[in-house]
Amino acid sequence: MKASFIFLIVAARPILALWPIPRSLQIGDSLVKLSPDFQIQHSILHPPQDLLDAISRTTERLWSDKLQRLVVDRGESDSRKLLNAPSLTGLSLSLVTTVGPVESIKEEATKEITTRIEGYSLSVPNGGVATIVANSTLGLFRGLTTFEQLWYDDSTGVTYAYQAPVTIVNDSPAYPYRGFMLDTARNFFPVVDIKRTLDAMSMVKMSQFHWHAVDSQSFPLSIPGFPELAQKGAYSSQEIYSDSDIQDIVNYAGAEIDTPGHTAIISTSHPEHIACPQATPWQTFANEPPAGQLRLASSSTTRFTANVISSIAKTLPSKMFSTGGDELNVNCYLQDAQTQADLMSSGMTLEQALDAFTQMTHGALRTIDKTPVVWEEMALEHQVALSNSTIVMVWISSRNAAAVAAKVLRLIHAPSDYFYLDCGAGEWIGGAIGNSWCDPFKTWQKAYSFDPLANLTAAEVPFVLGGQQLLWAEQSSPENLDSIVWPRAAASAEVFWTGSTLPDGSRPSSTSALPRLHDLRYRMVQRGIRAIALQPHWCALRNGACDF
Amino acid sequence: MKASFIFLIVAARPILALWPIPRSLQIGDSLVKLSPDFQIQHSILHPPQDLLDAISRTTERLWSDKLQRLVVDRGESDSRKLLNAPSLTGLSLSLVTTVGPVESIKEEATKEITTRIEGYSLSVPNGGVATIVANSTLGLFRGLTTFEQLWYDDSTGVTYAYQAPVTIVNDSPAYPYRGFMLDTARNFFPVVDIKRTLDAMSMVKMSQFHWHAVDSQSFPLSIPGFPELAQKGAYSSQEIYSDSDIQDIVNYAGAEIDTPGHTAIISTSHPEHIACPQATPWQTFANEPPAGQLRLASSSTTRFTANVISSIAKTLPSKMFSTGGDELNVNCYLQDAQTQADLMSSGMTLEQALDAFTQMTHGALRTIDKTPVVWEEMALEHQVALSNSTIVMVWISSRNAAAVAAKVLRLIHAPSDYFYLDCGAGEWIGGAIGNSWCDPFKTWQKAYSFDPLANLTAAEVPFVLGGQQLLWAEQSSPENLDSIVWPRAAASAEVFWTGSTLPDGSRPSSTSALPRLHDLRYRMVQRGIRAIALQPHWCALRNGACDF
Incomplete structure (x- = not known):
C-alpha cells in the first residue's frame, strides 16, 4: 500500500x-x-x-x-x-x-x-x-x-x-425490517409517484414498503374476484391500482387491508358487511370520518373478509400481509342490530368474535404461507390469540414496544411519537383551529434519535425486526409526497441499518449525520426526488458552520 | 327576471x-x-x-x-x-x-x-x-x-x-395590501417557480409580492452598477436573477434589500463594508448564521448602501421598497473596531448612527419617488425618525400592530404568530432536536382567524394597509415551494380582500370557508400549482361530513 x-x-x-x-x-x-x-x-x-x-x-x-x-x-x-x-x-x-x-x-x-x-x-x-x-x-x-x-x-x-x-x-443491516408506509386511501397517489418513492427507499437501503392500500375513505385496490370493491369504492375509475400496477409496485412491498375497522367504504359495494356506515355524529362511531366497520360477528362477513385478503395476498410476493386491527370502535358494534343479533346467536362476546374473526383471516393467510401483521391494539388491547409468527406494529407510543416483546411477539417500530411524518400540520377536521393529537412535527433529528432497544431486556431484543416511518395521507397528496417524506424518512433507514454504533465506535448523533443527510438530499434532487432543503444552502456547503 | x-x-x-x-x-x-x-x-x-x-x-x-x-x-x-x-x-x-x-x-x-x-x-x-x-x-x-x-x-x-x-x-378589497413574501436568499428559487407563485397569487387577487431577495447567506440579485454583489455573493452563476429575470418578476412586486443586518454575504465582494463577517460563535453576533452587518456608522458604507438600494429600486415599477431593519445585533458593532472608530470620530451613539444611516437610505428612496418599508424594530425598538410615509411590517407579534399605529405609521400585518409559513418544521440549526422559536405550524385556519383590526382604535384603523403570509426559506426550496405555501396563503388573501363580513352578513369562519378553499386547491392543481390536500378527498366531496 x-x-x-x-x-x-x-x-x-x-x-x-x-x-x-x-x-x-x-x-x-x-x-x-x-x-x-x-x-x-x-x-x-x-x-x-x-x-x-x-x-x-x-x-x-x-x-x-x-x-x-x-x-x-x-x-x-x-x-x-x-x-x-x-x-x-x-x-x-x-x-x-x-x-x-x-x-x-x-x-x-x-x-x-x-x-x-x-x-x-x-x-x-x-x-x-x-x-x-x-x-x-x-x-x-x-x-x-x-x-x-x-x-x-x-x-x-x-x-x-x-x-x-x-x-x-x-x-449488513442491524435490523432486517427498514420500511416506509404510505396510505393511498385518504388521498390517491398515482403509480408513478409510488415508484419514485420506491426508488428513493432503495437509495437508503430500505427493505420494505408497507402499502396501506385501502381505508375508510376509498378502496383503490383491484382485487381478483372482487372487482366491485374498487369499482364502487375508488375515488374514480382513474384512481384504481390495476393488477399490473400492483405487480409493478409490490416487488418489495407488503400490503395491508385494514380490518375490521377502517372499512367504511366497503359499504358502497357490500352494505351487508358494514356496521354503522357513515353513522353520525362520526365522533361517536370512529376516530375519523366516515364511520363504518366490518361486521366481525357475522360468519358471512368473516368469510368474505378472509376471501378478500387471501385473494389479494396470494398475488403478492411478500411474505408479510397486514390485517390491520387498529382503532376498533366498540360503540359502532353496540349500535348495530345485526352485530348484536350475531353475537346473541353465537353466544360470543365482542372480544371473542374479534378473536374468531382474526383466527379466520390469519388462518387464511397462513394457508398461503403468509405471515400476518397487525397493529399493536390486537396484541395489547384485545383478547385475541395471536400465533407466535405474528408481527406487531407499535404505533401508539414507542413506550409500548416492550409490552409487545413481553408477549413473545415480534415487532416493528412505527411509533407516532417519532416516526409519523404527517404530524405537525394541524388538525384537518373541519371547524378546528387547534393542532392535532400527534403534534408537533416529527423532525428528522427526532426520528434519528430513536433507540430501537429502549426498555427491552436482552431476551426481548431478538423480537425487534426493525422499524418504519409512515405517511398517513389526510393532508397529503402527490403534490407534497416527496417533500413531506424526504429526506426525513432516511433517518429511520440509518437507525435500523447501522444500529447504535457508527463505524468509528461512536454513537449516532444528528450533528455528525447532518452533512451526510445534506448530501443524500441533494443527490435525491438530482434524481428527480423532490427532497427538501434541511438548511440554507450556505450551511450545506459549510459543515459545522450552522451548528449550535 | x-x-x-x-x-x-x-x-x-x-x-x-x-x-x-x-x-x-x-x-x-x-x-x-x-x-x-x-x-x-x-x-x-x-x-x-x-x-x-x-x-x-x-x-x-x-x-x-x-x-x-x-x-x-x-x-x-x-x-x-x-x-x-x-x-x-x-x-x-x-x-x-x-x-x-x-x-x-x-x-x-x-x-x-x-x-x-x-x-x-x-x-x-x-x-x-x-x-x-x-x-x-x-x-x-x-x-x-x-x-x-x-x-x-x-x-x-x-x-x-x-x-x-x-x-x-x-x-373591491377591504385592504389594498394583500401580499406574499418569498425569501430567495436562504435557498434559491428559479424564476419559473416565482412566476408560478405569482400566478397563484393572482388567482386569489393578492396585490403585492414582497421579494425578500437577498440576505446573509446569498446575494442572488443582479444590481446595475454593482455586478460584483451577485457575482461573489450568489450561490452560483446559475443562481442569479438577471436584469431581465427581475423585470419579469417585479411587475407586481416590491423588493427588499434588508439592511443593516442580514448582509453578511456582502463581505464576499465588499469586505470593507461588513462588520463581524462570519464571526464565531455566530450566536453572539447574529440571530442565525452567518454573522455580518453593514458598518452603519461608516459614511462610505452608508453611501454604498444608499447607492445599491437606489440603483435597484429605480429599475422596479413598485412604489414600495423595503430597507429591512430587523434583528440588528449590537454586539457585532461593539466588537467591530472600525465601527467603534467611526462612532468615536462622529461623536454619535449607535442609535444615532442607525438614524443617520436610515435617513440616507430612505432619503435616496424618496428622491426617486419610492416609499420606504421597514420591519417593526425600526419603529418600535430603535430611535429612528421615520417619515410619516414609511410603511411598517409587523412581524414579531400580532400584538405589536397597535403600537405601530399609535406612532402614526402605516402598517402591514406579517405576524409570525399567524402568517409565518415556515414555522412548525422544527429547528434547523445543526445539533438541535427540539422545535423552533415560532412553532407550531401556522395552519390556514389560524391565518384565517386573523383580525386585522384587533386592539386598534377607530382612529388607528386607517393605518392598516393589509397583510401578508411569508415564506422564510431556511428549510424550503423549489421542491416544497408550492406545497408549503398553497392553499394556506390564500387564507390571508381572503382576510384582507373580504374583510370582517361575508356577503350574507356573517363573520368569516374556517368551517364555512373550507369547501371554497378545497375548490381553490383543486383548481390550483389543475393549473399546475402543487397545492396540497386539506383533507381526505372523501371529505372534499362531502361538505360538512368531516366537521367536528
Whole structure:
C-alpha cells in the first residue's frame, strides 16, 4: 500500500456521503476518477435479469447524477488534482458461494424477513478495479447502492470520488425490517409517484414498503374476484391500482387491508358487511370520518373478509400481509342490530368474535404461507390469540414496544411519537383551529434519535425486526409526497441499518449525520426526488458552520 | 327576471367556489353552459396589451381548467340537465369612465398602494352575455379572475356554471395590501417557480409580492452598477436573477434589500463594508448564521448602501421598497473596531448612527419617488425618525400592530404568530432536536382567524394597509415551494380582500370557508400549482361530513 494512502476513521472525515453509513468503513483521502471506459462486470453464471437491470441503472447514475461536492468551491480545487489522479476502470461483482441457481434480487428481497441476505463487502482502490462481494444478489444490489453514493462531478464534467481508497467489510443491516408506509386511501397517489418513492427507499437501503392500500375513505385496490370493491369504492375509475400496477409496485412491498375497522367504504359495494356506515355524529362511531366497520360477528362477513385478503395476498410476493386491527370502535358494534343479533346467536362476546374473526383471516393467510401483521391494539388491547409468527406494529407510543416483546411477539417500530411524518400540520377536521393529537412535527433529528432497544431486556431484543416511518395521507397528496417524506424518512433507514454504533465506535448523533443527510438530499434532487432543503444552502456547503 | 331564478344568500349555498369571496354576492341555482362560440369582448378604445393578454389567458383557462365539481357524483347528475341548459355566449368588459388614455393593468397595479382601483361588478345571467364593469383595467382583471372560478366540466366535456345567475356589485378589497413574501436568499428559487407563485397569487387577487431577495447567506440579485454583489455573493452563476429575470418578476412586486443586518454575504465582494463577517460563535453576533452587518456608522458604507438600494429600486415599477431593519445585533458593532472608530470620530451613539444611516437610505428612496418599508424594530425598538410615509411590517407579534399605529405609521400585518409559513418544521440549526422559536405550524385556519383590526382604535384603523403570509426559506426550496405555501396563503388573501363580513352578513369562519378553499386547491392543481390536500378527498366531496 502506498504511503499516500492515509486511512482514517470516518469521524475524522464526516462528510463522506454514505447513507446509511456502513457498519464497517475505512476511507482514505485520495482522488480517483471514473474512467470513460468504466464498466461494471460480474462473474455470475446465469445472472438474474433484475441484477443486470440494477447494474445498468448504477452505470447510468454514475454519469447522470452530476452531483457537485457540498463544499464552498463545489470541488473546483479538486479539478487541478484530478488531472493526475488515477482512474477506476471497472467494478467487479461476485458472489461468494453459488450453490444451485443464483436467485434474483426480488426472490431474496421477498423471503421471510429474517432470512434475507443483504450483506456485502466493497473495495474501491485508488485506481484499477473496484470489487463488490456478497452472498446474495440482494447483497450485490446493496453494494451497488453504496458505490453510487461515492461519486461527484467537477465543473469540467469529470466524475470522481475523493476519499479513496474505500474499504467496507461485511456491511449488513442491524435490523432486517427498514420500511416506509404510505396510505393511498385518504388521498390517491398515482403509480408513478409510488415508484419514485420506491426508488428513493432503495437509495437508503430500505427493505420494505408497507402499502396501506385501502381505508375508510376509498378502496383503490383491484382485487381478483372482487372487482366491485374498487369499482364502487375508488375515488374514480382513474384512481384504481390495476393488477399490473400492483405487480409493478409490490416487488418489495407488503400490503395491508385494514380490518375490521377502517372499512367504511366497503359499504358502497357490500352494505351487508358494514356496521354503522357513515353513522353520525362520526365522533361517536370512529376516530375519523366516515364511520363504518366490518361486521366481525357475522360468519358471512368473516368469510368474505378472509376471501378478500387471501385473494389479494396470494398475488403478492411478500411474505408479510397486514390485517390491520387498529382503532376498533366498540360503540359502532353496540349500535348495530345485526352485530348484536350475531353475537346473541353465537353466544360470543365482542372480544371473542374479534378473536374468531382474526383466527379466520390469519388462518387464511397462513394457508398461503403468509405471515400476518397487525397493529399493536390486537396484541395489547384485545383478547385475541395471536400465533407466535405474528408481527406487531407499535404505533401508539414507542413506550409500548416492550409490552409487545413481553408477549413473545415480534415487532416493528412505527411509533407516532417519532416516526409519523404527517404530524405537525394541524388538525384537518373541519371547524378546528387547534393542532392535532400527534403534534408537533416529527423532525428528522427526532426520528434519528430513536433507540430501537429502549426498555427491552436482552431476551426481548431478538423480537425487534426493525422499524418504519409512515405517511398517513389526510393532508397529503402527490403534490407534497416527496417533500413531506424526504429526506426525513432516511433517518429511520440509518437507525435500523447501522444500529447504535457508527463505524468509528461512536454513537449516532444528528450533528455528525447532518452533512451526510445534506448530501443524500441533494443527490435525491438530482434524481428527480423532490427532497427538501434541511438548511440554507450556505450551511450545506459549510459543515459545522450552522451548528449550535 | 324569470321565476326560476331563486336568489339566495351565499351562506345557504356555501360551496360556490369563489376565493376570496366577493364582498357583495347574489347567486341562483341554475345551470348555464359555456357556448362553444363563447368569446370575451370589450368596448375599450386602445386597450392596453396586458388587458388583452389577461383576456386571452382567461379564455384559455375556461376550457383548460377542466375542474369537476366537488360533489360525490362529480357533477354527473348535472349532465342530464345541461342538455337543455341555456348557454353563455360571451363576456363583455367595459370601463365606466375613460377620461384620457386607458392605463394598463401594470400601471394601475404599481401605483401608490392606497390609490389603486381594483373594484369591479360582474353579472353572469342565465344565458346570453355576461358583463364585467370596472373603473380600471386592474378592476377588469379582478373581475376576470372571479369569472374564471365559476366554471366546471362535466364528464362529457361540457363547461358550465351551476349557480347562475351570479350578481356581484362593486366588489373591491377591504385592504389594498394583500401580499406574499418569498425569501430567495436562504435557498434559491428559479424564476419559473416565482412566476408560478405569482400566478397563484393572482388567482386569489393578492396585490403585492414582497421579494425578500437577498440576505446573509446569498446575494442572488443582479444590481446595475454593482455586478460584483451577485457575482461573489450568489450561490452560483446559475443562481442569479438577471436584469431581465427581475423585470419579469417585479411587475407586481416590491423588493427588499434588508439592511443593516442580514448582509453578511456582502463581505464576499465588499469586505470593507461588513462588520463581524462570519464571526464565531455566530450566536453572539447574529440571530442565525452567518454573522455580518453593514458598518452603519461608516459614511462610505452608508453611501454604498444608499447607492445599491437606489440603483435597484429605480429599475422596479413598485412604489414600495423595503430597507429591512430587523434583528440588528449590537454586539457585532461593539466588537467591530472600525465601527467603534467611526462612532468615536462622529461623536454619535449607535442609535444615532442607525438614524443617520436610515435617513440616507430612505432619503435616496424618496428622491426617486419610492416609499420606504421597514420591519417593526425600526419603529418600535430603535430611535429612528421615520417619515410619516414609511410603511411598517409587523412581524414579531400580532400584538405589536397597535403600537405601530399609535406612532402614526402605516402598517402591514406579517405576524409570525399567524402568517409565518415556515414555522412548525422544527429547528434547523445543526445539533438541535427540539422545535423552533415560532412553532407550531401556522395552519390556514389560524391565518384565517386573523383580525386585522384587533386592539386598534377607530382612529388607528386607517393605518392598516393589509397583510401578508411569508415564506422564510431556511428549510424550503423549489421542491416544497408550492406545497408549503398553497392553499394556506390564500387564507390571508381572503382576510384582507373580504374583510370582517361575508356577503350574507356573517363573520368569516374556517368551517364555512373550507369547501371554497378545497375548490381553490383543486383548481390550483389543475393549473399546475402543487397545492396540497386539506383533507381526505372523501371529505372534499362531502361538505360538512368531516366537521367536528
